[in-house]
Amino acid sequence: MENRTSRTYDCDVLVIGGGLAGTWAAIRARDFTDRVILVDKARISKSGASTFAAGVMLAPQVGDDFNLWTSEIAERGNYVNDQDWIKVVLEGQTGIIDELQRWGVEFEKDAQGKLVRIVARGHVNTRILMFHGSQFMQVMKKQVVSRGIQTIERVMVTDLLTSDGEYPTKGRVVGAVGFNVRNGEFQVFRAKSVIIASGGMYGFNWGVKNIVGDGIAMGYRAGADLKGMEFAIPREAWIFDRKYKTGQGLNMWQSAGMHLLNSRGERFMEKYEPALMERARLAELILGVAKENLEGRGPVYMDMRHFSQETWDRFRRVTPRGMQLFDKLEPWKRKLQFDFGAGGFSSMVCGIKNNTFCETNLPGLYVVGEAGGYPGHGTYSVGGFNLAACCVSGHRAGEYAFAYSRQFRDIEVNQPQLYSLGKEIYKPLSLEKGLIPDDIHTKIKEVTAVPYAIFRNERKLLKILEGLDKVKALLPQVSAADYHLLMKTHEVKSYLLCSRLVYTAALARKESRGPHSRSDYPYRDDINWLKNVILCSGGNDRINVRLEPIPVYRYPAKPERFELVPPTVPPAKVD
């Protein structure tokens, strides 16, 4: 830090991450103050999961029966949903859709100009609309720019600042630090409130290759509670013929009626989800594909040969880049071998615990979007809930974070913490040539690309955790030759921490629910396990685990009976 330039910013609201939730948060905060900063480690509307979203968003409209929608979302989310959040998302989203249309977001409409609403993944009564890929985020960026919101790109935020300088803090969050990924300049953000909007923890998947749980990890280190980590679904991408991959489009292919066939030509999803078949939730799809392979009925094929030309034309509008791969593979002519790989997560419902004001347990720290794990989703309910929750949570946090910030005239950061972080961030640059960040990711894959990351049991979860601890021991040997590689070093550290947290939470939840499948506890246990597994830092790399009951008693939607429920996809034997 001695020879490095640095830059300091002061603001009322700092938004870390410029995706759909982050841009909404910045836009809303800007309604109240011009001291808003939106920071992103890449390029807003060109990076992040929102940019590559495969075109669907939950679309409640005035006149829909929200009780029915709530029941469906809670039932599909296996009743661990925060139903206060469901109410807030449904009520907020109707107005959000109107606003987005006024801003020029292109939604699919019929010949009369009415929004087209369809069913896709998991929907029975709920409905989604379709948008045209990255055009959505381009509109959001235009709104950010037109409001004069201070935007800082190519800056990776690595750590939060706390008032007492401690991790975990007993005080509050007072800002963040990071570095410019091109010129290395140290960046200090003194902020009266901080909104983490950095997305989930996909871990080097296609389309989201740099969404690796940075915000979740930095919140955790500062002392934020995490929730839902056990519901991360191990996968990398949608892989065809074990050779070609993409990360977007599955929701759309499901909606259009894709078939999944095992080696016997059977549409095996009939065994697991006879009502929804291939429109099952992602968890059931992944578990089903895994089970068919592990029990000798693989490989699995995706068959789209029956799709109409109208369907392919719609795909070209809604997921234009996804179609580039299909132009090479020609799924209209042949079925494609389908896998989901390993080495990453579909992490949608894991993140920093938050309430409907987007508050975390740390004063001054808010979280929106996927970094907050969409509490209304439960284990994952219906397709399109994510992006609706991004909009609504972002909109709310912008207001509530600003309201919180009003009580402070100045911000004081802890100087020893600032100095210490300023040195620590750059340490990998000064190490002798050692391991590179990709080496660590390879080692994480070696430990976790195993059947028992999917079909879990206590003995094998402990084996995964032991393996990840060995990878952690290698971190001090990772050196970075330049600032881009320094970014990758920090990314892989975040991802390793998140991986350890996932399997720690999986060990704690002694039942199966949604994507979390345990062969030693195969039933969903609504008697003992309508609870959240909360992880928080105990300091010195200790992970504290506690259980918190879900207040199902006061929620509108409950299971019919509190009992043991057989799994939708019985675990495959993997020992």
Add this chain to the structure above:
Amino acid sequence: MGIQGIKEELCNGCRRCFNDCPMDVFRMDEATNKAHVAYPKDCMACFICEDECKPGAIIFTLDAVDKMCFPF
């Protein structure tokens, strides 16, 4: 799938790829004002650079460029 390189003779130094790549794959040569692929392994074949490159200087392959792994 991933980027293989840039046709130097076609690059006009507009910096669109450098400015917009989500994975920060490109760097500019300040002397020649041409872009080059500095971190090819980080490419995730999103095609943003190819879409934005007016002279068509980006070289891509849809074939697998990184080793995938599978749990079964």
